[in-house]
Amino acid sequence: MLLVAPFILIYIVFLIYPTLRVFQLSFTNSDLSGEGAYNGFQNYVKLFTEPTFWTALVNTLYFILLTAVPNTLLGLVLALLILRLKRLKNFVLAAFFLPYVLPVSVVTNIWGWVLDSNFGLLNLVTGSSITWFQDPVWALPAVAFVTIWWTVGFNILLFIAGLQSISPEIYEAASLDGASGGRLFWSITWPNLWPVTSLILLLQLIAQFKIFDQIYLLTQGGPFDKTLVMLLYSYREGFQQQHGGYASTIGVILMLVILAVSAIQFRLTRGSRA
Structure with a gap:
């Protein structure tokens, strides 16, 4: 117990307590400082009757599908x-994995230039004039697409490890037959390879539910909320509108949705494996 005590303490302070605190704040009308009065289920009623919430949820699910x-x-x-x-197996693998180690700001800057509507490389080569990050x-x-380019190297690494095992x-023996x-x-x-595939699907599912960085840096949720996702919606309400409780x-609803979808995905993949 003495050896695991530091981990348990850190786990409680940085995960359990913040989670319980978020649950508690969701039943208040507090601002960003966390000070506010208890208002019962008013935030939840407002949330489920708010069209912007459903827009953010649909956009998040669509992004996961993509x-x-x-x-x-x-x-x-x-x-x-x-x-x-x-030959060059390690070089090719390193080339695919390299984007994964880049910071998100570098990735978005690269693709912001490549897909720029005025002087972007893609529009220059194809002769198109699509405003990629401003088109609804x-x-x-x-x-x-940018997200897949950025993260596919990690999936490749996991699959190679699974294939080599x-x-x-x-x-x-099968060839002899x-x-x-x-x-x-x-x-x-x-x-x-199915256990590795199931793991990657689950990791992808959770990661894409929590999409924020690329959206914030590339589109800011626009145009017309066409790229507004759940975490960006929470950020707007909390940090820009000072609605900490809302x-x-x-955040609570997003966590429950992730848990529910992950459980369904786990049951489906386990059933397929069986």
Whole structure:
């Protein structure tokens, strides 16, 4: 107990207490300082009747649809291709992983320039004039593309680790029985890789629910709230409007949604594995 006491203390101070504090604040009309009177479930009633909340929730779910599964599938495909390389395997892997270690400010600056509507490289090459981060249709997909480019290297690394953990003897035995190509993948690779795939899907799901940095730096939630997501909505209410209690309510609902969706995803993936 003496050895684990520092960890338990840090866990209580920096996770358990803030979580309980957010729950407590969600039942008050407090400002950003945390001072306010108890108002029961008024914040929750207001939240569920507020159109902006539903806009933020739908945008968040749409962003997850654009990123979680595509990012996982792309990571798997690239991992399979990298392992087939005879030379420069480590160089190619490092090239894909390099964006993941870049700060989000650097990533958004790079793509803010590449996708700039006036002098951006993409519009210059394609001859288009799309305002990628200001267009109501393309803004959220553009942020999703930037996010995939930024984070897919981590998925590749996990998939490569999973692929290399599969014993070559299994492939050799299957080859002796006449299996090859797609049969090897669906009968050996995919079943053995499913635990890693399930983990990556869960990590992607949680990470994309908490999307904030890219949205804040690239679009600020615009245009016309087309890229407004849950955390940015909470930030606006808490830090810009000084509605600390209402912002806490948004945080509580977001946490409950993440827990519910994660539980559903876990049950579905476990059922598929079985």
